[in-house]
Amino acid sequence: MVTIKIDDIEVQVPEDTPILKAAEKAGIWIPTMCYNDLIEPYGVCRLCSVEVIRGKRSRVVTSCNYPVREGISVRTNSEKIKWIRKVIMELMVSRWPNVKVVREMAEKLGIEKPRFESLEKDEAPDACILCGLCVNVCRDLVGASILGFAYRGIKREVVLPFDEITDKCIVCGACAHVCPTGHVKMIVEDYKGKKPEFTLGPKTAIYVPSMQAVPRVPVIDPESCIHFKTGGCETCAKVCEPKAINYEMKDEVVEIDVGQILVATGYDLFDASQMAQYGYGRYDNVYSSLEFEMMLNSTGPTGGKVLTKDGKEPRAVGIIHCIGSRDTNYHPYCSRVCCMYALKFAHLVHDRTNAAIYQFYIDMRAFGKGYEEFYSRLLDEGINMIRGKAAEVVEAPPVNGQQGNLLIRCEDTLIGKFREIPVDMVILCNAIEPKRDSDIIRRLFSISKSPDGFFLERHPKLDPTATTTDGVYIAGCAQGPKDIPDTVAQASSAAARILTLISRGEVEIDPVRAMVMDEYCSGCRICNNLCPYGAIEFLEDKKISHVNEALCKGCGTCVAACPSSAMTGQGFTDAQILSELEGLLI
Amino acid sequence: MDKPKLALYWAASCGGCEIAVLDIQEKILDVANAFDIVFWPVAMDFKYDDVRKMEDKSIDICLFNGAIRNSENEEIAHLLRQKSKVLVAFGSCAYEGGIPGLANLSTKEEMLNFVYKESPSTISNNNGLPQTHYKVNEGEIEIPELYEYVKPLKDVVDVDYYIPGCPPQPEQIWNVIEYILSGKPLPPAGSVLGAGDKTCCDECPRERKEKKIKEFHRPYEIIPNPDECLLDQGIICMGPATRSGCGALCVKANVPCRGCYGAPPNCLDQGAKMISALSSVIDAHSPEEIEQILGTITDAVGTFYRFSLPYSILKRRVVQ
Numbered sequence: 049m050v051t052i053k054i055d056d057i058e059v060q061v062p063e064d065t066p067i068l069k070a071a072e073k074a075g076i077w078i079p080t081m082c083y084n085d086l087i088e089p090y091g092v093c094r095l096c097s098v099e100v101i102r103g104k105r106s107r108v109v110t111s112c113n114y115p116v117r118e119g120i121s122v123r124t125n126s127e128k129i130k131w132i133r134k135v136i137m138e139l140m141v142s143r144w145p146n147v148k149v150v151r152e153m154a155e156k157l158g159i160e161k162p163r164f165e166s167l168e169k170d171e172a173p174d175a176c177i178l179c180g181l182c183v184n185v186c187r188d189l190v191g192a193s194i195l196g197f198a199y200r201g202i203k204r205e206v207v208l209p210f211d212e213i214t215d216k217c218i219v220c221g222a223c224a225h226v227c228p229t230g231h232v233k234m235i236v237e238d239y240k241g242k243k244p245e246f247t248l249g250p251k252t253a254i255y256v257p258s259m260q261a262v263p264r265v266p267v268i269d270p271e272s273c274i275h276f277k278t279g280g281c282e283t284c285a286k287v288c289e290p291k292a293i294n295y296e297m298k299d300e301v302v303e304i305d306v307g308q309i310l311v312a313t314g315y316d317l318f319d320a321s322q323m324a325q326y327g328y329g330r331y332d333n334v335y336s337s338l339e340f341e342m343m344l345n346s347t348g349p350t351g352g353k354v355l356t357k358d359g360k361e362p363r364a365v366g367i368i369h370c371i372g373s374r375d376t377n378y379h380p381y382c383s384r385v386c387c388m389y390a391l392k393f394a395h396l397v398h399d400r401t402n403a404a405i406y407q408f409y410i411d412m413r414a415f416g417k418g419y420e421e422f423y424s425r426l427l428d429e430g431i432n433m434i435r436g437k438a439a440e441v442v443e444a445p446p447v448n449g450q451q452g453n454l455l456i457r458c459e460d461t462l463i464g465k466f467r468e469i470p471v472d473m474v475i476l477c478n479a480i481e482p483k484r485d486s487d488i489i490r491r492l493f494s495i496s497k498s499p500d501g502f503f504l505e506r507h508p509k510l511d512p513t514a515t516t517t518d519g520v521y522i523a524g525c526a527q528g529p530k531d532i533p534d535t536v537a538q539a540s541s542a543a544a545r546i547l548t549l550i551s552r553g554e555v556e557i558d559p560v561r562a563m564v565m566d567e568y569c570s571g572c573r574i575c576n577n578l579c580p581y582g583a584i585e586f587l588e589d590k591k592i593s594h595v596n597e598a599l600c601k602g603c604g605t606c607v608a609a610c611p612s613s614a615m616t617g618q619g620f621t622d623a624q625i626l627s628e629l630e631g632l633l634i
Numbered sequence: 635m636d637k638p639k640l641a642l643y644w645a646a647s648c649g650g651c652e653i654a655v656l657d658i659q660e661k662i663l664d665v666a667n668a669f670d671i672v673f674w675p676v677a678m679d680f681k682y683d684d685v686r687k688m689e690d691k692s693i694d695i696c697l698f699n700g701a702i703r704n705s706e707n708e709e710i711a712h713l714l715r716q717k718s719k720v721l722v723a724f725g726s727c728a729y730e731g732g733i734p735g736l737a738n739l740s741t742k743e744e745m746l747n748f749v750y751k752e753s754p755s756t757i758s759n760n761n762g763l764p765q766t767h768y769k770v771n772e773g774e775i776e777i778p779e780l781y782e783y784v785k786p787l788k789d790v791v792d793v794d795y796y797i798p799g800c801p802p803q804p805e806q807i808w809n810v811i812e813y814i815l816s817g818k819p820l821p822p823a824g825s826v827l828g829a830g831d832k833t834c835c836d837e838c839p840r841e842r843k844e845k846k847i848k849e850f851h852r853p854y855e856i857i858p859n860p861d862e863c864l865l866d867q868g869i870i871c872m873g874p875a876t877r878s879g880c881g882a883l884c885v886k887a888n889v890p891c892r893g894c895y896g897a898p899p900n901c902l903d904q905g906a907k908m909i910s911a912l913s914s915v916i917d918a919h920s921p922e923e924i925e926q927i928l929g930t931i932t933d934a935v936g937t938f939y940r941f942s943l944p945y946s947i948l949k950r951r952v953v954q
Contacts, residue, residue, distance in 0.1 A: 568833075568898060568899060568900065570835035570836035572835040572842060572873070572874035574865075574874055574911045574914065574915055576844040577844045577845070577915075578914050578915070608914070610907075610911065611875035611898075612832070612835075612874060612907075613900035613901040614898075614900075622902065
């Protein structure tokens with residue numbers, strides 16, 4: 049630690065700290081236009097110049113990259129320094145008169161009109177002020193070294209190598225991020241050159257998957273992390289105080305031996321772009337329910353404000369129920385949760401905006417505890433309830449030169465009239481549907497599905513959490529659409545079933561089951577993936593198949609399939625069946 | 635002490651089984667030393683009357699190859715049964731009917747008409763069919779009668795042992811002969827000799843995986859990977875439903891097993907077992923897809939019952 053004096057204030061800082069940081073600690077502001085905490089100081093703007101006095105000698109240095117030494121004293125507001133700052137700022141303002149950061153700094157330093165006229169005057173508001181932050185971040189932090197300076201003196205400019213677009217650029221956006229004037233821009237286009245649709249992906253390469261994530265720690269997306277592309281950056285490691293960032297960790301597959309499995313793989317949201325009439329994916333302000341839920345979230349993209357795409361508060365919001373559910377063209381079943389979350393949306397929109405709210409419903413299904421009361425409360429809040437499934441959402445023609453909003457066309461069956469309701473925002477209540485990969489999961493656990501595609505329970509009333517495979521249980525929306533209380537109830541019931549077996553410590557099984565006669569099995573593996581209960585395994589060491597007696601239900605599928613007759617059904621061997629037939633027929 | 639007496643006979647078959655006996659090479663001399671060969675029409679000059687003159691049960695072992703196609707086959711089968719202590723059905727035709735057994739898909743009438751009248755390569759002057767009796771100047775000639783369908787040997791006489799294979803592998807023949815010469819107690823009657831208890835897969839060196847078949851191919855349609863199970867590659871290989879013992883000869887030559895060693899122990903019907911197995915592993919998701927995949931199987935009977943049709947539960951085409 050060294051002690052120095054800045055403008056007569058004593059401050060203790062570690063040796064080699066730049067004067068700029070030491071002054072910050074002392075509470076003294078030093079102007080600068082080219083400094084960034086995470087980038088090696090470049091000292092190009094010269095605005096941070098200060099006078100360093102050691103003994104009787106004084107010299108002017110740039111405070112951003114001048115390391116402190118014991119005993120020096122620093123003056124940041126001497127006449128000389130004030131004069132230097134004034135000249136620099138006047139030169140900058142005369143060259144880039146419309147750049148916001150330059151004007152703001154000039155204002156802070158009390159400069160109204162520069163005395164000079166620049167030969168290279170650039171009046172663009174996003175002109176490049178040659179601070180070098182983009183060049184330095186690209187070279188030092190990202191490690192890509194794409195950007196560089198070309199030419200000298202007043203001709204100096206930031207360029208790409210040979211002024212050509214290069215695929216060596218990893219498109220990390222660091223340069224645009226640090227650019228103080230907006231001269232460096234990220235133009236986001238998809239592969240067809242179109243602007244991307246409303247996306248809710250992570251904004252950075254290191255992120256917390258969701259606010260409810262357990263454990264709630266950030267993860268790194270190696271696809272977009274600069275470090276995994278160039279080996280550079282490591283900004284997150286630099287700023288992480290407990291030093292918790294580890295770039296060496298890899299995804300790993302962990303095999304765990306378990307006796308029972310609870311399948312709670314959840315659901316997918318119906319893709320509303322299949323129903324072109326509602327304009328999802330075509331119109332800016334048509335949202336799916338989960339997107340809107342994200343918008344309502346206080347940590348979401350709008351911080352919980354209900355806003356249209358152009359950042360305004362909507363004047364009217366339409367909520368359309370049963371998108372993809374209760375529809376013979378898509379899913380005939382009722383998604384169960386939509387009516388209630390639609391009411392919740394209405395309530396929150398009512399709470400946060402002054403918008404008129406319209407609900408387009410087929411039937412209102414407020415079936416749970418306290419739900420009907422909530423519905424009554426909403427009616428009192430003045431929500432417009434329109435009974436009738438909306439026919440389509442169209443873009444209204446422009447009025448008085450203003451961009452038209454959306455029109456919801458529907459039949460209001462309560463008044464028997466066709467209506468067109470103008471709204472600024474449409475929220476679709478997408479159906480809950482089975483996971484797209486649920487068939488893979490199903491085959492993995494040898495469980496069945498009901499006609500709607502959800503996993504099938506053993507018995508709808510008497511055994512709603514077990515499956516036909518012993519030791520495999522289901523809960524939540526994997527079994528069928530259900531709300532949170534029902535999911536918790538079913539999951540608790542499944543957990544109780546599992547605990548019962550764990551505490552008992554043993555399982556009873558039926559004596560009728562299949563068995564491999566080892567001396568006749570040659571391991572052709574025909575039976576291996578036939579077993580609906582997953583009871584057959586292949587013994588790699590003996591090169592024969594084996595039936596797990598605890599899982600086998602004695603259905604006989606494998607016995608019929610076994611081409612070598614090595615698989616036999618105990619109690620139903622071929623010899624026994626033939627004898628029975630003989631007894632019956634002869 | 636007299637040497638044990640050996641007889642070999644050739645009924646409805648191609649003769650390959652006789653060649654297989656010679657394929658034991660110089661060991662045939664050991665056979666000649668150990669046995670007194672009393673009847674072997676293909677190699678030596680014997681007359682049926684010589685056999686008829688023998689005492690009953692005077693032949694120690696009779697290796698009978700070929701199926702029962704006509705009255706002569708049956709007559710000699712009865713004769714040899716009467717004269718032999720041990721009658722062995724030797725080779726696929728005697729054991730299961732074999733390739734001649736595929737004729738059971740046609741009636742006798744259809745066959746004779748085709749061969750003697752309709753076949754494009756036949757020129758018939760008088761549209762005549764073979765007769766069982768024919769008069770010539772020297773007297774009347776009697777020709778054996780062609781039967782309506784082919785039977786395995788066990789359907790006409792009691793058979794003591796079966797040696798499968800088309801033809802049986804020479805080393806397996808030698809194993810059986812050596813065993814009998816050793817004087818060890820013989821296995822129970824009705825046993826299959828010269829073969830294993832497992833299936834062809836046991837001897838097959840290819841790597842097998844869990845099976846899911848989307849399409850069947852005939853061997854000439856694709857070039858199979860020599861290290862992977864042929865069935866996994868969609869080629870119908872009868873190996874899983876065929877008794878071991880051949881050393882997986884065909885599959886080692888990148889050709890699917892044809893099933894000549896017959897059904898494995900405990901298996902009633904080789905073809906039906908294979909059909910049941912294959913229909914279990916086709917990877918279809920709709921009835922149309924099942925039809926489409928099964929449609930890629932050509933010649934189902936010829937594939938699944940190539941050697942065993944007369945021995946199977948089906949036996950032959952049902953004649954109304």
